């Protein structure tokens with residue numbers, strides 16, 4: 001099945017696979033983080049947006065506690081499980097995401113019936129666009145609705161985090177599912193990770209004659225997990241030495257004094273988080289006041305901070321960013337956890353092709369794998385399609 005499957009094709013495929021029509025079809029998007037990297041677990045600010053690439057699920061409730069799952073991707077067969085026996089660590093492969101959210105809802109005392117589910121997603125896997133959260137958010141939105149549980153967005157965000165952290169075992173925060181569940185067309189999601197306060201900020205690049213290019217480097221360096229853990233540890237150490245609960249509570253003005261208290265590495269890590277939080281706030285202001293054309297320098301500064309202070313970039317990301325900038329992008333940065341994944345480049349429409357071509361050539365000359373380059377636009381959060 002192609003990745004542009006419409007609802008009726010998905011419904012037909014569901015009928016073929018499971019014998020009758022689904023009760024409904026739901027979708028949830030992947031996300032791109034515009035700015036605010038490694039600020040989430042420091043209780044700081046992030047500014048992601050839901051993208052126009054989505055996971056769609058057709059789902060029908062069963063009258064037992066069994067689950068049957070099929071994805072149109074990757075030639076997997078139908079996966080079967082029993083909701084009665086779910087516990088953290090159970091399930092394999094992609095089935096852990098739908099089972100994880102079912103488990104997290106059960107944990108909250110919600111009675112989840114068995115279900116048949118067909119997934120079709122065009123969110124690229126492992127590119128840093130949160131294909132796993134797109135699945136989780138589509139499924140949790142469907143289960144919340146068909147059970148009549150009526151959980152609000154904030155509760156769904158926490159349940160999804162428990163599914164990832166406890167059931168799947170991935171140490172993720174609340175940014176990805178907040179963008180996927182709470183995003184809106186033409187807007188970015190300004191999220192305060194301390195209290196889940198959300199404000200939708202207009203981000204309509206197209207109306208400003210700009211496109212947002214994603215450059216998927218297709219690399220994931222092997223030290224990514226260790227690098228993430230050590231950055232978290234440095235942030236915790238920094239907060240402890242500075243006497244705050246989280247680095248969110250350290251202002252720009254406190255950096256000078258911090259220099260005398262922290263070792264060189266910890267100071268660099270802290271400086272990234274503190275300045276990045278400030279850049280998020282400045283980006284929100286700039287978008288509201290003058291629009292996307294005014295945020296280029298903030299994206300650039302964010303990249304430099306991640307490259308030099310947080311030290312989570314890599315040659316592929318640096319070449320993507322530098323080449324995009326040299327060929328007309330007004331701002332560019334790596335996005336996501338780092339050590340691979342994707343960069344974003346805010347680019348005038350008229351320069352799009354030049355940036356694409358130049359990045360492809362630069363990667364080839366450096367001996368890197370060919371990148372995948374595509375545009376994304378801020379799109380609606382999770383919703384029911386049929």
Ligand code: ADP
Pocket residue numbers: 071072073074093094095119120121122123124125126127128129130131132133135
């Ligand atoms: P990311 O969320 O950044 O894309 P993850 O490693 O968290 O990367 O999630 C990727 C995993 O999500 C894949 O290994 C796979 O298990 C699952 N996944 C994503 N999209 C699909 C799909 N269309 N079909 C089946 N599994 C998928």
Ligand code: MG
Pocket residue numbers: 130131132133
């Ligand atoms: Mg993921």
